[in-house]
Amino acid sequence: MNKLDKKDDVETTGHVWDGIEELDNPMPRWWVWVFYLTIIWAVGYSIAYPAWPLINGATAGLLGYSTRGEVAEDIARLDASNAEVLARLATADLTVIRDDAELHTFAVNAGGSIFAANCSQCHGRGAAGVQAGGYPNLLDDDWLWGGDIEQIAYTVTHGIRNEQSLDSHYSLMPAFGADEILTNDEIDAIVQHVLSISGQDHDAVLAGVGSTLFLDNCASCHGEAGTGMQEIGAPNLSDAIWLYGGDTDTILTTIQNARFGVMPAWSEEFRGASGLSLAEINAIATYVHQLGSAQ
C-alpha cells in the first residue's frame, strides 16, 4: 500500500497521523555499517569470550577469561603483596609490634577484619561483648585470663574450656546449690557478702554470716577479698564489671548452678583449614590489645 511522497520522491510507510505522513527514508549508511560491524564483532566476541550457555555452564571462550578467575588473580596478587608483612607478623615479638609503625598499622587493620569475620559473632562488632550475657567486653580493663598482648594471643590460640586444645584455659566452678554443697540460706548469705564487697546495697547481718562462708568456700579461687585470680580465670567480684550480671538474682543463680563459658581454640593447629594462622592470631591480638585497657 506504500506510495511515493510527491514532494520528496520517497516512499511513505503508509502511516498517517492527523494528516501527517511518515516518510520511509533508508537508514543512514554509516548507521547500517556500524550495525553490520556489531554483528561481526559479536561473532568474534562469542568465540573469544564465554558466551553460549550450555547445560552445565557456558562455552569457555578462546581467551579463557572468567570474572571468577579475575577475582582469584586479584586475591593471589594481594596475598603475594602481603606475604612479606605477614611473614614478619608471624615471627614478630608481640610486645614490640607497636614500635614498628608499618607493621602495627597492618596488624590493627588486618586484625580488625579477622575479628569482624570470626570474633564479632560473640564479642560484638565493636568488641563490647554482650552485657550480662556471658560474652566478655574486650574494651574494659577487666580480664578473666589476663590482658597483656601475649595472654590475649594465648587465649585466641587455645580458647577456653574446649576439647580441641589440651592447653585451653580450663577451670571449673562448683554448682554450690545444684550439687547441694551449700544450703539455700548459706547461698543467700554469700550473695549478700558478694554484694557488699562490690559496693552494692546489701543486708549487713547476712553479709557478715556470708563472709565466713565465702572464706571457706569461695576464697580459694576468688581470693579472700574477692579480687579473683587470672591464672585460673576466677573473676574479680569486687569491681563494677559482671560477666553474667551483678544483681542479687543473677549472683544467686551463678552460685547455685555455676557457669561454664567456652571459647573455641582458633589456631589452625586445632581447627585445620578454618583456623587462623600465627600471623592472623598475632594480628587479632594486636587489634584487641589496642582497643581499650589491655595491659
Next chain:
Amino acid sequence: MTSTDNKPLYAKREPVFPRKVKGKFRSLKWGIMILTLGIYYLAPWIRWDRGAELPDQAVLVDLASRRFFFFWIEIWPHEFYFIAGLLIMAGLGLFLFTSAMGRVWCGYTCPQTVWTDLFIATERWIEGDRNARVRLWNAKWDIRKLRLRTTKFAVWLVIGLATGGAWVFYFTDAPTLLVNLINGTAHTVAYSTMAMLTVSTVFFGGIAREQICIYACPWPRIQAAMMDEDTITIGYRSWRGEPRKHSDAITKESPQGDCIDCMACVNVCPVGIDIRDGQQMECITCGLCIDACDDIMAKIGKPRGLIDYLSLDDEDAERKGLPTKRVWQHILRPRTLIYSSLWSIVGMGLMVALFIQSDIDMTVAAVRNPTYVVLSDGTIRNVYEIRLRNKHGETRPFELSVTSDAALQIDVQGQASGDDIVNVPADSTHLVRVFVSAAAQIPASTDDRTPMRFWVVDTINDDRAHDDTYFNGTGGT
C-alpha cells in the same frame, strides 16, 4: 543578519585561509599568546622550597598522595571548596567580561583560540600566506604538496607533543619525568596521556579549528543572554560604509560609502565570516578585521574605525547623529556591577578562607559501638578516633586536650597516662585512638550526654584547632 532561508541541517566545512595581518590587535594577540603559552609551558619548571619532605615543584597536582601545591598554598582533598570557589569565580568572571566586552575571552585567551592561532601561524610559515595556501589546497597532489603537508603536520605534532608533555609535567616532578620520558622508563599513563593530548591538540588546533567554537563549544550559545545593547563588541559602521563599492544601491542620492569591498576583513577572519553582515554567532571578536580594515582606510585616506569595537547602542546613536556614550558608561552598568560584586564576594570569601586556613586540623569520630564502656572501678569511658592533620613539611608534636564543664580525663591509646603528645608525620593525616573517661562519682558518668571539645595544639608554634563532640554517660541506667 542571520538568514532565515531553509539551510540544510548539515553544512560541509568551507575551508578558511586567514591572511596575515598587522596592527594593534594582532600585536596584542601575539603578546597574550606568548604570555599564556609561556605560563603553560614554563610553570611546571618553577621550583619552590617546601622543606626536605615535600616536593619542590611550585605548581603540582599530586594525585597519588592527593595534594595540590600552588606556590605557598597547599590544598588537601577536604579543602576542595577552594577549587569550587575558583570555578564559580571563573564563571562569574566570564559573565562579567562578556556583558562588558562581549566575547573577549574567546577572542584573546581561550586555549582553543590561542592554539588555533599558533597552528595557523605555523601553517602560514610553512605553506605561505592566504593565496599560496588556497593554491596549494586546490593543487593536485605532487611532491611539493606532499613535502609541505608533511612538514606542516610534523611541526604540528611537535607542538602537540610539547603541549601534552607540558600537561603531564604538572602531575609529577617535571625534571625527573623528563629524564624518564627520554630514557623510556616513565609510566605508561604519562606516555598515553601525551599521545592523547598530542593527537587532540593537532586535531583541535590544526584541523577542527573554528568548528570547535561553532559546533562544539556551548559558550557562544550562552553569549546572547550575557550581551545587550551596551556591550562593547566588534561591529561594522554600516551607516558609514554602505552602500559599499560595486553595490546596486549606489545612486545619486546615496553615493558610495567608505567600504571599498576589498574583502580584507573577510580574508583575515579566522572563523571565515563577513563582519559586515552584523553580529554573528561565529564571531569570536578577535579584532583582526579591525586591524585589516584600519590598514585599508589608512591607504585610501579615510578615518580608521569602519570596523571597530562599539556597542549596538553607539552604532544606532552615530547613525542618528546623537552623542555616543563613553566607554566607562558602557562598562559601569548595574549588570556589570552586580557581576563584579558577586565575583568580589566569592573572591574575598576565598581569600579569608585561605588566610584562616590552618596548618593543623583534626576531625573527631566518636566510636559509638558501644556508646560507653564501664571500667572495673566504675569509671565511664568513651572512645574517639581522631584524625590529626599536619600540613607542615616536618614531623610535629601535637598536644591533645579536652575541655568540658565536667572533669573528663583524656588518654591516648598506647601512651602513658598524662602523655597526650602525638607526633604527626610531615604532610599527612595520623589516626589516633583516644580514651576520655569520667570517674564514677561525677555527674558526667551518669548523665545522658555531656558536651565537650577536643583541642589540638601544635606545641612548636601554638597553632590550634578544635572539634566539638559529646561524652556519653550511662544515662541513669
